[in-house]
Amino acid sequence: MLRLMIVDDEEIIRTAISKMIDFTSLGYELIATAKNGMEAFDIICDSYPDVIITDIKMPILNGLELIERAYNLDIGINYIILSGYGEFEYAKQAMKYGVQHFLLKPTNKQELINALIEIHDSRNEVQEKQRLQQQHILQKVRFPMEQCFLMESLEWQQDFSQCFQKYDQLLSFPSHCLHACICTFIEDNNLNAFLKDINKMLEKNQITQFFPIISVKNTVILIINVETLNIQTKLQEFIENRTYPSQAVSFQAAFMHFHNVFELYQSIIEKISRFSQILLIDSSLVAYEIRNNLTSPWRLKELENIIKSSSNEMEFEEILNTTFSTSINLEAAKKISIELFLMQNSSVTEYSLDMACDFFRKIYSCTSTQAIYEMLRDVLSTSLQEQLSLDSKQKSYIPLLKNYVNNHLDAEYLSLKWLAENYLYISVGYLSKQFVKEEGERFSDYLNRIRMEEAKKLLAIYSNDNIKSIAKQVGFGNSPHYFSQVFKKYVGCTPSEFWETSKTEHVHKSL
Structure with a gap:
């Protein structure tokens, strides 16, 4: 509607x-x-x-x-x-x-x-x-999100349900994907050859992969669509008949069937969680180790914890600036940004797919590491302030909103919608209800009131011919007439009348 x-x-x-x-x-x-x-x-x-x-x-x-x-x-x-x-x-x-x-x-x-x-x-x-x-945006950042999903699932198995729901929004796990194929006895020196062969076989038989290939110690896990026994048999025979010159033992393939997608991923996470080295292989068959490099989610989790433990914004910016040094390439910077952003959004009810896609779009439009750093700094700074404003149970965005407004009174664009979409990254409907509930007034009344209070301070300092400039400083741009109308509504007199009164009072006090 x-x-x-x-x-x-x-x-x-x-x-x-x-x-x-x-x-x-x-x-x-x-x-x-x-x-x-x-x-x-x-x-x-x-x-x-x-x-x-x-x-x-x-x-x-x-x-x-x-x-x-x-x-x-x-x-x-x-x-x-x-x-x-x-x-x-x-x-x-x-x-x-x-x-x-x-x-x-x-x-x-x-x-x-x-x-x-x-x-x-x-x-x-x-x-x-x-x-x-x-x-298109979600497809472009799909692999980094899949890496982040795997990492968060491994880190927080006790909260897997919440993690799964969040990433189900982003990755849209197909409900009919209920099978996994576990390929075992694949020695390290044959992994690349095996991956190439299995990829060709899946493409030739139009067998869809629903998640990147996962590799752990001599084992490859395929999350695929094998709805018929014929397809399953064909794939099993292909795998077990593979031979390579240096292969000591024959490959084996076992199939797992689950009642729903949630059970499938939960079972896989449980199986791979005991391994120290986990590889995620993208569509180009490039393997990404999850633990031993900067763009690995395991390291990013450590980085997130360091950021959250920052005692002030200056320390937070220094940590972020070190991460996004000139030595890091653009693609790695984009990947880190996406994964850190996703880690900030642990609550499904407050997560917005539109906001996430808007963030991803902005990140991929950046042409330099510095631009990515500046954007991520603003987003994570909001999240950091949010953590500092938590009470024992309930998260409130209103202190963050009020702080932003107080520091940007000259901005004409201030509205609940803009703040929700561009600063807090939450639902505008949620923010609107929370503001009225906590403040007992509409956002527009609050905004106009503090703007007029600032205008009164400025009028007491400057001369009457500065009204146009004062209007601009409190967010009315090139509309001094409208500023005067709003001022009269909230103060009870025009800016000129207020200035005259203030001037008279000042003269009386000085006598």
Whole structure:
């Protein structure tokens, strides 16, 4: 369902539009109505609508000004502008913000329905493209995630269920993959030859591998689809008939069948956990040892523990900077970043696939190790602060949010959605509920209140002709008029009046 908001200064129009269309049947949820641009902007900060139907002429903040400011918060919002004949050309200015739908008043019901349907269909197309991009990104980072899954599973067998659920989101383990083939007596000097032969056989017979090949002391584990006895027999005969000049004993193949995917991986983890050396072999038959190099998850777990035990942010950055030294190559840096990011997300309920894919996409768009370091530093710094803010049972993101806001009051982009997606990497819905529950007020009220408190301090220092500069410093960009309106709402007077009063009080105190 798309989240819809209606903005118009005439109550009769807001009510009429709200009631004349069955929004639910069109795939919309009407989340709010607003009587002016200021009220609408606060709702955008709090309630992250997808689509806004708005009038042009409104008090305080008109429709075009609303769109301009909202664009800095969320470029993904779609707008339907309602305008009179004399406003139509004016409304076209909104096209630079991507607005495509302009309807003349009085509003025609069918035209509005058609516009809503067109937006819904367009967003579905965009979502499908994003889904395909997400699949591409997950495929690109699949092997590092499979390494991390193996490592976490081995490290935390007692919590395997939680670990499996998290990676099931990312790796999408097929439910029909219920078999494993255990190949034994494969001596080290014959491992490469055996892997090449088995790979060719699997490809020739279109037998799908669902996980990279796992190798432990003279044993190779294949997680494959062998649903028929014919395929199983054929594979077994192929393996056991392999001969190599230096091979002392014959290979053996045993098949394991499980009731579900969870049992399959749990059993494999139990079997390999006793071995000191574990290899994971990628699709190019390159073997990665899990323990003895920097990009190994075993070492990364140690690195994560060191990062978490950092006593302050400076120490944390020094550790991270040492890891991402100039000697490390770009691909290794990407791999480390992905694995460290995944290790931070141990709770399935707070894990967001969209957020993870967005992180992976940003990492793979980096062209230097320094860029990767800077991005990972910001993400892990948030996680580090989060650990420091834990109480005995409940994790709260609100102290982190408030700290970020206090340090970035000049940023026009501040909204719950932006903070959730770009700073905290959690669900915006979850963050919204948590903020109201803990603070007892909406995020927009909190944001405006502390911005006005900072503005009052600045007005007491600077002269009256600095209002435009002050507006910019507290997040209102090039909108001093809107800043004045918000200031009056929260303080009870305009910035100029406040400055005059402060100046008079200062003179009286000095006498």
